[in-house]
Amino acid sequence: MHSVSRNLALTGQSSLRGKLVAAVVGLALTLPTLANAAPCVAPNELAPLQVRMLQTELMVAALTCNQRTDYNSFITHFQPQLSSQGKSLQSFFKQKYGAGSAKALNGFVTRIANESSRRGMLKRGQFCHNAADIHTNSKKIAPTDLPAFAQTQQFTSLHGLTPCPTKIAAK
Numbered sequence: 001m002h003s004v005s006r007n008l009a010l011t012g013q014s015s016l017r018g019k020l021v022a023a024v025v026g027l028a029l030t031l032p033t034l035a036n037a038a039p040c041v042a043p044n045e046l047a048p049l050q051v052r053m054l055q056t057e058l059m060v061a062a063l064t065c066n067q068r069t070d071y072n073s074f075i076t077h078f079q080p081q082l083s084s085q086g087k088s089l090q091s092f093f094k095q096k097y098g099a100g101s102a103k104a105l106n107g108f109v110t111r112i113a114n115e116s117s118r119r120g121m122l123k124r125g126q127f128c129h130n131a132a133d134i135h136t137n138s139k140k141i142a143p144t145d146l147p148a149f150a151q152t153q154q155f156t157s158l159h160g161l162t163p164c165p166t167k168i169a170a171k
Helices: 002-011 015-036 043-064 068-077 079-122 124-138 143-151
Strands: none
Touching: 043 068, 043 079, 043 124, 043 143, 068 079, 068 124, 079 124, 079 143, 124 143
16 A cells, blocks of 8 residues: 555645545455455354354464363364364355355454454453363363353354344235
């Protein structure tokens, strides 16, 4: 963006043209954000997204809080459910994004990891304590209860998932 401004200043273009270029560049910078925005989510589609958020939260905690052993135990204990929910997550993104599903899924995972990391940097003690509590509580549940457990986690509401509007049948 700096080179665009510099080129305009060097060539002496009109103020109107400069504003137009600035607007186009600004719009171009926002388009990737809009393209990576999460689509609306029906209630029956939430579980795989929330399980992935939980897994990512604990992965970030493994690195930020030195909870690698707990994270590895979590992955081992819930491996079949994580795999199943991962396949459902891929199907969700394929349905919503078609050929761009892999890129959209990677963007989603990156966004949730960045959000977890941001919270870990801002309030490390609280973040690490919460992650330790999640590990402790996850050991008390059956592997098949992982989606319900993920739904109870506070951070799953932080990632911009928008409920799809419900359709009301005409009478």
